[in-house]
Amino acid sequence: MNARQGFIGTSVERREDSRFLTGKGQYTDDITLPGQTYAYFLRSPYAHARITRLDTAAAAKAPGVLGIFTGEHFKAVGGLPCGWLINSLDGAPMKEPKHPVLADGKVRCVGDRVAMVVAETVDQARAAAERIEVDYDELPPIVDPATAIGGPAAVHDEAPDNRCYQWGIGDKAGTEAALAGAAHVTTLSFRNNRLIPNAMETRAANASYDPHGDNYTLYVTSQNPHVERLLMCAFVLGIPEHKMRVVAPDVGGGFGSKIFLYGEETAMVFAAKQIKRPIKWTCERSEAFLADAHGRDHVTTVKLGTDAQGKFLGLHVETTANLGAYLSTFASSVPTILYATLLAGQYATPKIWCQVDAVFTNTAPVDAYRGAGRPEATYVVERIVETAARELGIDPAELRRRNFITSFPYATPVGLTYDTGDYEATMARAITLADVAGFAARKAASEAKGLKRGLGYSAYIEACGIAPSSVAGALGARAGLFEAGEVRVHPTGKVTIFTGAHSHGQGHETTFAQVVADKLGIPMDDISIEHGDTGKVLFGMGTYGSRSLSVGGTAIVKAVDKIIAKGKKIAAHLLEAADTDIVFENGEFKVAGTDKKLPFAAVSLTAYVPHNFPHDKLEPGLNENAFYDPSNFTYPAGTYICEVEIDPATGHTRIDRMTACDDFGNVINPMIVEGQVHGGLAQGIGQALLEHGIYDTETGQLLTGSYMDYAMPRADDLPSFTVETAKGTPCTHNPLGVKGCGEAGAIGSPPAVINAICHALGVKDVPMPATPYTVWKAAQAAAR
Amino acid sequence: MGMQITLTVNGESITREAEPNTLLVTFIRETLRLTGTHVGCDTSQCGACTVHVNGRATKSCGLLAVQADGADITTIEGLAAADGTLHPMQAAFRACHGLQCGFCTPGMVMSAVDLVQHHGCHNEQQVREALEGNICRCTGYHNIVKAVQQGAAAMKA
Numbered sequence: 001m002n003a004r005q006g007f008i009g010t011s012v013e014r015r016e017d018s019r020f021l022t023g024k025g026q027y028t029d030d031i032t033l034p035g036q037t038y039a040y041f042l043r044s045p046y047a048h049a050r051i052t053r054l055d056t057a058a059a060a061k062a063p064g065v066l067g068i069f070t071g072e073h074f075k076a077v078g079g080l081p082c083g084w085l086i087n088s089l090d091g092a093p094m095k096e097p098k099h100p101v102l103a104d105g106k107v108r109c110v111g112d113r114v115a116m117v118v119a120e121t122v123d124q125a126r127a128a129a130e131r132i133e134v135d136y137d138e139l140p141p142i143v144d145p146a147t148a149i150g151g152p153a154a155v156h157d158e159a160p161d162n163r164c165y166q167w168g169i170g171d172k173a174g175t176e177a178a179l180a181g182a183a184h185v186t187t188l189s190f191r192n193n194r195l196i197p198n199a200m201e202t203r204a205a206n207a208s209y210d211p212h213g214d215n216y217t218l219y220v221t222s223q224n225p226h227v228e229r230l231l232m233c234a235f236v237l238g239i240p241e242h243k244m245r246v247v248a249p250d251v252g253g254g255f256g257s258k259i260f261l262y263g264e265e266t267a268m269v270f271a272a273k274q275i276k277r278p279i280k281w282t283c284e285r286s287e288a289f290l291a292d293a294h295g296r297d298h299v300t301t302v303k304l305g306t307d308a309q310g311k312f313l314g315l316h317v318e319t320t321a322n323l324g325a326y327l328s329t330f331a332s333s334v335p336t337i338l339y340a341t342l343l344a345g346q347y348a349t350p351k352i353w354c355q356v357d358a359v360f361t362n363t364a365p366v367d368a369y370r371g372a373g374r375p376e377a378t379y380v381v382e383r384i385v386e387t388a389a390r391e392l393g394i395d396p397a398e399l400r401r402r403n404f405i406t407s408f409p410y411a412t413p414v415g416l417t418y419d420t421g422d423y424e425a426t427m428a429r430a431i432t433l434a435d436v437a438g439f440a441a442r443k444a445a446s447e448a449k450g451l452k453r454g455l456g457y458s459a460y461i462e463a464c465g466i467a468p469s470s471v472a473g474a475l476g477a478r479a480g481l482f483e484a485g486e487v488r489v490h491p492t493g494k495v496t497i498f499t500g501a502h503s504h505g506q507g508h509e510t511t512f513a514q515v516v517a518d519k520l521g522i523p524m525d526d527i528s529i530e531h532g533d534t535g536k537v538l539f540g541m542g543t544y545g546s547r548s549l550s551v552g553g554t555a556i557v558k559a560v561d562k563i564i565a566k567g568k569k570i571a572a573h574l575l576e577a578a579d580t581d582i583v584f585e586n587g588e589f590k591v592a593g594t595d596k597k598l599p600f601a602a603v604s605l606t607a608y609v610p611h612n613f614p615h616d617k618l619e620p621g622l623n624e625n626a627f628y629d630p631s632n633f634t635y636p637a638g639t640y641i642c643e644v645e646i647d648p649a650t651g652h653t654r655i656d657r658m659t660a661c662d663d664f665g666n667v668i669n670p671m672i673v674e675g676q677v678h679g680g681l682a683q684g685i686g687q688a689l690l691e692h693g694i695y696d697t698e699t700g701q702l703l704t705g706s707y708m709d710y711a712m713p714r715a716d717d718l719p720s721f722t723v724e725t726a727k728g729t730p731c732t733h734n735p736l737g738v739k740g741c742g743e744a745g746a747i748g749s750p751p752a753v754i755n756a757i758c759h760a761l762g763v764k765d766v767p768m769p770a771t772p773y774t775v776w777k778a779a780q781a782a783a784r
Numbered sequence: 785m786g787m788q789i790t791l792t793v794n795g796e797s798i799t800r801e802a803e804p805n806t807l808l809v810t811f812i813r814e815t816l817r818l819t820g821t822h823v824g825c826d827t828s829q830c831g832a833c834t835v836h837v838n839g840r841a842t843k844s845c846g847l848l849a850v851q852a853d854g855a856d857i858t859t860i861e862g863l864a865a866a867d868g869t870l871h872p873m874q875a876a877f878r879a880c881h882g883l884q885c886g887f888c889t890p891g892m893v894m895s896a897v898d899l900v901q902h903h904g905c906h907n908e909q910q911v912r913e914a915l916e917g918n919i920c921r922c923t924g925y926h927n928i929v930k931a932v933q934q935g936a937a938a939m940k941a
Contacts, residue, residue: 013878020886021874021893023820023860030819200824200832200887200921252822252887253921285825505885505922671881675927679884682924707829707919715915715925720908723926745924 007514011671040125044107047141047700064124084333097156108325111290141700145322175353178314182305194693201252208278224542251504260329295369328367338373344412345381382751430661456755460748464740465550482629485555491608493601500540501552521587546740558626638662651776680745688753794862802849811849831918834891841898860890872938882931884922
């Protein structure tokens with residue numbers, strides 16, 4: 001390895017910021033094409049209904065209308081596919097009813113797509129949509145996942161009891177025996193509240209068709225444009241993949257909601273060929289509340305059995321997961337593979353069993369949202385562990401310490417093998433940073449003011465860097481989960497990197513350039529990063545699951561290694577030395593032990609002007625691709641400590657301290673990594689205190705359909721955070737030693753907040769979100 | 785029926801037609817093609833569309849274009865110096881990593897500049913309360929607050 005230039009590990013300011021700070025970002029809605037037309041979607045006002053009549057004749061004659069599309073147009077094409085097959089315990093495959101591009105005779109949630117109008121302007125399209133005549137025959141809506149199974153109606157005929165699958169993992173009999181023999185069993189039942197992702201840029205698309213080349217171009221707010229293209233072409237529309245270019249330009253946040261293939265852009269691509277002009281659609285915010293995939297929405301009962309000393313003996317979990325009205329792209333994997341496999345947490349619990357019933361309801365589809373299954377798992381583990389500690393009268397940190405996994409690699413009872421970690425170290429450091437020692441004095445000061453103060457822990461683990469494709473495939477994944485990268489060295493020694501990862505706030509243009517600059521020993525200014533365009537990037541699985549650096553970055557490193565290897569052979573030829581005598585250091589190829597050397601740019605120039613070149617051994621040029629398929633997941637872990645002060649008279653909870661100590665392995669850009677944790681913490685605190693996607697149980701109407709009703713965390717809802725990245729245990733199976741940091745904050749924080757509130761009030765449970773009314777009720781009940 | 789309006793945008797006088805029901809933000813984005821001003825909601829809650837109207841931070845989704853007839857408007861594109869030197873608030877956002885996806889950023893920066901220009905302050909709590917009308921989903925506001933405080937100091941320097 002060449003000597004480091006020192007970019008890695010340095011808080012380099014972001015290269016993308018200049019355009020974002022001056023209004024020069026190019027988001028999808030900023031792109032207007034010649035001949036632009038606009039789409040508007042007519043959506044269902046009912047949660048569950050048969051469409052008995054759909055008449056578009058009057059609307060078609062409205063001013064500016066160019067075309068109206070309904071489910072009839074898509075009868076012959078495929079449904080939106082689900083990328084992960086889950087088999088039930090009895091061996092039957094999950095129920096997989098068609099997810100139509102536009103509603104096909106039935107609507108299954110408020111906001112379901114009934115028709116698409118294309119017109120010269122958005123206003124004309126919207127006005128025309130109001131002239132579409134639809135008769136609905138209402139059906140009873142299924143809303144609450146807890147009562148969906150055997151409910152009064154079937155969301156899909158293919159799943160008459162509304163169950164998509166009943167899945168399980170672990171040792172059921174062994175866990176039940178462990179609980180039967182336990183000195184103490186702690187039980188909790190709770191709901192992991194439904195969240196609505198709310199990236200600040202709503203979804204948008206701009207689809208066009210070129211009849212001369214029979215080519216399609218789709219600009220779309222996507223976290224994974226190649227996957228979008230593959231799914232739309234191969235599974236839905238039957239468009240040859242090479243005839244479709246998908247571009248995800250600047251994307252204003254994703255948090256999972258922009259992973260999925262949606263019906264809107266699919267309908268637009270189909271229509272673009274008919275209309276013969278580009279079609280643009282930008283989702284309105286209140287439309288996004290209905291039309292984006294939501295997150296979480298689990299109902300769980302958990303039991304933890306311990307011996308007399310607090311050693312964990314068995315963990316028994318039963319969860320009902322709400323999938324919503326249709327199987328979204330990765331929906332089936334979230335409450336199973338991404339959830340139950342994390343239930344060991346940081347602990348050496350010998351027996352674990354988890355059973356999951358996944359149900360269809362007449363609500364928006366539920367899929368991956370920041371953390372995707374792992375926040376739900378962490379909430380289960382960290383709530384039950386803290387509750388057990390209170391019941392056993394053991395300090396919560398001490399109970400965790402007694403049960404931490406301390407030797408690695410460690411194979412959990414739920415299918416994962418942790419490669420490395422030091423849970424004691426991150427917890428000890430978090431305790432110091434949070435000044436837990438000073439808590440008693442702070443509590444006394446709060447009590448003197450008539451306020452309650454509590455402190456809660458959460459020692460989370462997550463599995464990131466998804467994923468070893470062979471493992472994922474064995475578990476039902478229908479896609480590979482590698483990443484691709486290309487390093488194109490230009491004759492002058494400047495470098496363009498193409499990555500299949502996609503940046504929608506993560507700062508890849510900076511972080512990836514830091515890695516390459518250090519590896520090649522050249523300035524960051526000599527490197528540019530290209531992403532988000534299937535017309536430029538060879539392939540990519542995209543960005544989600546905190547995988548960009550550990551998987552995508554590793555693909556780039558592997559390609560850089562190939563560049564260096566080829567460069568050494570060229571240098572050996574030029575320097576008249578053996579290949580094996582060439583070393584690459586600080587951007588120079590050197591003959592070991594001599595002062596003979598060539599700068600990187602001299603070798604690259606020779607590669608493209610190959611007058612004096614080893615043509616017998618090498619091809620000209622200096623351009624390499626690499627695909628990287630990880631051998632294991634990565635396992636970021638850490639301890640979060642939340643301290644709250646509650647006014648029992650109002651139920652208002654103020655987070656006084658939020659401390660996070662994370663082990664992400666090696667860190668490339670600490671500033672960016674800490675920023676990722678900050679954002680995750682805000683979303684996790686939002687889940688714990690503020691956010692809740694609520695459907696009316698009788699009508700299936702979304703009650704939290706705007707920023708007037710859905711409580712987004714605002715600046716004055718949150719404290720400043722104490723965030724420290726531990727020196728850490730580098731990942732053992734990727735060359736950068738990195739683990740991933742994008743989701744940790746959202747995974748680790750909700751149980752820490754609720755544990756702190758429960759501690760303050762002296763109660764066993766408070767439901768999320770712990771709004772002032774909820775907390776006030778709990779305080780009142782505790783005082784009685 | 786369009787109405788003719790004349791206003792100053794980023795120092796330049798412009799005259800254009802605007803429909804009576806066109807929002808100022810739509811006029812800025814679609815008619816003037818200044819796409820740095822963003823639309824993040826439809827209830828005037830998120831603040832992504834914040835611009836300066838006659839020197840005060842204003843959500844441009846809450847105003848009709850025709851109401852801005854005669855106004856002096858600054859958008860994010862007009863904040864940096866003519867030579868490209870970033871405004872101290874823009875520079876502070878970069879230095880403090882006060883932005884991630886960049887979508888709320890223009891509105892956030894315009895609000896922050898107004899905050900410094902028209903309100904004393906700027907301890908952490910004041911900054912947090914003043915930014916209540918600008919929603920960010922990426923940063924958790926931690927670094928935005930730092931950036932506003934640093935930018936405020938630089939603007940006064």
